[in-house]
Amino acid sequence: MKRALDAGFILCMECHAVNRMDPTQSEAGQTCVRCHAAVYPRSPNSLMRTWALLLTAAMLFIPANMLPIMVVSSFGKDSGDTILSGVIALIHYDMVPIALVVFIASILVPTFKLVGMGLLLYSIQRHQPLSARQRGYMFRFIEWIGRWSMLDIFVIAILVSLVSFGSIAQITAGPGAIAFALVVITTMLAATTFDPRLIWDNTESEEDHD
Amino acid sequence: MTHTMETPPAGELDLAKLSLEQLLICHECDLLMAKPHLQDGEKAECPRCGYEVDRHQPHMVQRSLALVLAALIFYLPANFMPIMSLGLLGQKNDDTIWSAVKALYLSDMAVIALIVFLSSMLIPLIKLLTQLWVLLILQLNGSARFGLWLYRTYHHMREWGMLEVYMFGVLVSIVKMIDLGDLSLGLGLACFVGLLVSQIWLEATMNDHQVWEMLEEQRNRQAVDEVIDEACA
Numbered sequence: 001m002k003r004a005l006d007a008g009f010i011l012c013m014e015c016h017a018v019n020r021m022d023p024t025q026s027e028a029g030q031t032c033v034r035c036h037a038a039v040y041p042r043s044p045n046s047l048m049r050t051w052a053l054l055l056t057a058a059m060l061f062i063p064a065n066m067l068p069i070m071v072v073s074s075f076g077k078d079s080g081d082t083i084l085s086g087v088i089a090l091i092h093y094d095m096v097p098i099a100l101v102v103f104i105a106s107i108l109v110p111t112f113k114l115v116g117m118g119l120l121l122y123s124i125q126r127h128q129p130l131s132a133r134q135r136g137y138m139f140r141f142i143e144w145i146g147r148w149s150m151l152d153i154f155v156i157a158i159l160v161s162l163v164s165f166g167s168i169a170q171i172t173a174g175p176g177a178i179a180f181a182l183v184v185i186t187t188m189l190a191a192t193t194f195d196p197r198l199i200w201d202n203t204e205s206e207e208d209h210d
Numbered sequence: 211m212t213h214t215m216e217t218p219p220a221g222e223l224d225l226a227k228l229s230l231e232q233l234l235i236c237h238e239c240d241l242l243m244a245k246p247h248l249q250d251g252e253k254a255e256c257p258r259c260g261y262e263v264d265r266h267q268p269h270m271v272q273r274s275l276a277l278v279l280a281a282l283i284f285y286l287p288a289n290f291m292p293i294m295s296l297g298l299l300g301q302k303n304d305d306t307i308w309s310a311v312k313a314l315y316l317s318d319m320a321v322i323a324l325i326v327f328l329s330s331m332l333i334p335l336i337k338l339l340t341q342l343w344v345l346l347i348l349q350l351n352g353s354a355r356f357g358l359w360l361y362r363t364y365h366h367m368r369e370w371g372m373l374e375v376y377m378f379g380v381l382v383s384i385v386k387m388i389d390l391g392d393l394s395l396g397l398g399l400a401c402f403v404g405l406l407v408s409q410i411w412l413e414a415t416m417n418d419h420q421v422w423e424m425l426e427e428q429r430n431r432q433a434v435d436e437v438i439d440e441a442c443a
Contacts, residue, residue: 004235004242011235014362015422018233033230034426035358090386098385101378136238136259147372150329154372154379155386157326161313162296162305162387169298173319181325188369200239200259 003200005041012039013195043195047121053190054117060183061110067176070156074169082176083107083152105151106180113149113187116142117194124198135199143191149184153177234263267417271348271424277412278342284405285338289331292396293380296387306398307331307376334371334409340364341416347428348421354429361421373406 004011010019010030017034021041029038068080081089083106090099116138123135156173163171234245236256246254246264253265267273292304307330314323340360347357380399387393 003240005240007242009233009235009242011237011240013237014365015358016235016237016419017422017426018230018235020230034422035362037362093389095385098382101382105378132239133259136261140238147369148375148378150372150375151378151382153322153326154330154376155382157310157314157322158293158305158379158383159386160317160319161310162294162303162383163298163390164303164313165298165301168301172317173314173322177319178321181322185325192369196238197240200241 005197010039010041011197012037013043042197042201043193046193046195046198047125049193050117050190051121053186053193054114054121057110057183057186057190058114060179060186061114064176064180064183065107067179068174069152069176069180070159071172071174072163072169073172075167080174083180086152102152102155105148109145109149110183110187113142113146113191117187117190120194120199124201132200136196139191139194139196139199146184146188146191149187150181153181153184236261236263264419265417267415267420270415270417270420271345274341274412274416275345275349277408277415278338278345281338281405281408281412282342284401284408285335287401288398288405291398291401293398293402294384294387294393294395296390297392297394298390302392304396307402329370329372330376333367334373334405337364337367337371338409340367341412344421344425345416348424351428354425354432357425358422358429361425373402373409377402377406 004018008021010021011017012019012032012035014037015032015035017032019030019033019039022030029040029044031037032039065083068082070086071078071080073079083102087099087103087107090096090102120135120139120142156171156177159171160173163169228244232245234243234254235241236243236259238261239256239259241256241258243256243263248254248264248266250266250268254263255261256263289307292306295302295304297303311323311327311331314320314326340363344357344361344364346352347354347360380402384393384395
C-alpha cells in the first residue's frame with residue numbers, strides 16, 4: 001500500500017483530481033490542474049484549527065445547556081425551557097419517542113461530536129495505535145451527523161411563528177438557542193477543517209490495522 | 211444496477227509510466243491506485259478504507275436536469291405557502307418557512323433568524339441554481355472554466371443546506387402541537403416534501419466524479435479550439 005504523498009502525487013480536496021507534486025513550492029501550496037483550488041500535501045495547520053474550533057464549541061456548549069432556549073408566555077406568565085428541561089417536559093406529556101429524538105439530536109450528538117473529534121485529534125498527535133479504519137468510520141459518521149443537531153433550532157423557529165397569540169400564548173426563542181446554534185456551526189466547521197488523510201498517516205508500521 | 215469492484219492498489223505498478231488521468235487517489239486515506247475502467251452503473255471503492263472513489267452513471271446530465279427543474283418548481287410554494295396552521299380560541303396562525311424566519315427576526319433573535327434563513331432558504335436555493343447552471347454548461351457546451359468555478363462554489367455550500375433536518379423539525383413540531391390547539395397541515399408541506407425528495411434524488415444522481423471529469427474534458431477541448439481559432443485568425 002502506497003500513500004500518494006510518498007509517490008509524489010497530491011489529491012485536490014475539492015475536485016479529487018490527481019496532481020503531480022511541485023517540489024519548488026510544496027510549502028506555499030500549488031493550484032489544482034483541474035479546478036484551480038489550492039492543493040496541499042496535507043491541509044496546513046489542520047490539527048490546530050480543528051482544536052481551536054472544537055474548544056470554542058465546548059465552551060459554547062455550557063451556556064447552550066444552562067440558558068433557556070425557548071420561552072413560553074401565557075396569560076402574563078413566562079416559563080423558560082432549557083434543552084434538558086424541554087426533554088423532561090416531553091417525557092411528562094407521554095411523548096417519549098419525540099423526547100428521544102430531541103435528546104439524541106440536541107444532547108447526545110453534540111456531546112459525541114465534541115468527545116469523538118477530541119479523541120481523534122489526540123490519537124493522531126500521540127500516534128495512538130487505534131485502528132485507522134475505525135477512526136475513519138468514526139470521522140465519517142461525525143461529519144455526517146453534525147447537521148442533524150440543528151433540529152431543535154428549526155423546531156423553535158416553527159413554534160415561534162406558529163404560536164403567536166398575543167397575551168394568550170406566545171413562544172419566543174431564548175439566549176441558549178443562539179449559543180446552541182453556534183455550537184452546531186463551530187463543530188461542523190471543525191469537521192471541515194480536519195484533514196481525514198492525517199488518520200492514515202503513521203499507520204505504516206501496523207499493516208494489519210483492519 | 212450498481213455493482214462494486216475492488217480497485218487494484220498501485221503498489222506494483224510502474225507509476226512513472228502512467229499519466230495523471232490513469233491514476234486515482236482516495237479522498238479519505240490518500241492511497242494511490244490505478245484508475246479502473248468502469249461500465250455504466252459500476253462503482254469503485256478504496257481497498258484500504260472502503261470510500262467510494264469512482265462511479266459511472268448512465269444519462270447523468272439529462273436525469274439531473276429533470277430533477278433540478280422539479281426541485282426549483284417546488285421551491286417557491288414550499289417556502290411561502292403554509293406548512294401548517296394552528297387555531298386557538300378563535301384565532302388562527304399560519305406557519306411558512308419564511309414566516310418562521312420573520313418571526314424570529316421580529317422577536318429580537320436576528321442571529322437565529324439569519325442562521326435559519328441561510329440553512330433552510332438561501333443556501334438550498336443557491337445550491338440548486340449552481341447545479342442547474344453547471345448542468346446547462348455541460349449540456350449546451352458553455353464555458354467549462356466558469357463551470358469548474360461554479361461547481362467548486364457548490365461544494366463549499368453543500369452541507370450547509372439543511373432541508374432534511376428542517377423536515378424532521380416540522381415532524382417534531384406537529385407532534386408537539388397536535389394536542390395544544392386546532393392543528394391543520396397546509397399545501398406548503400406537500401410542496402416542501404416534493405422539494406426535499408427531488409433534491410435528495412438529485413444529489414444521488416448528479417455524480418461528482420463524472421461532473422468533474424466532464425468539465426475538465428470540456429475545458430481542454432475548448433482550450434484547443436481557442437488555439438486553433440487564434441491560429442486561423
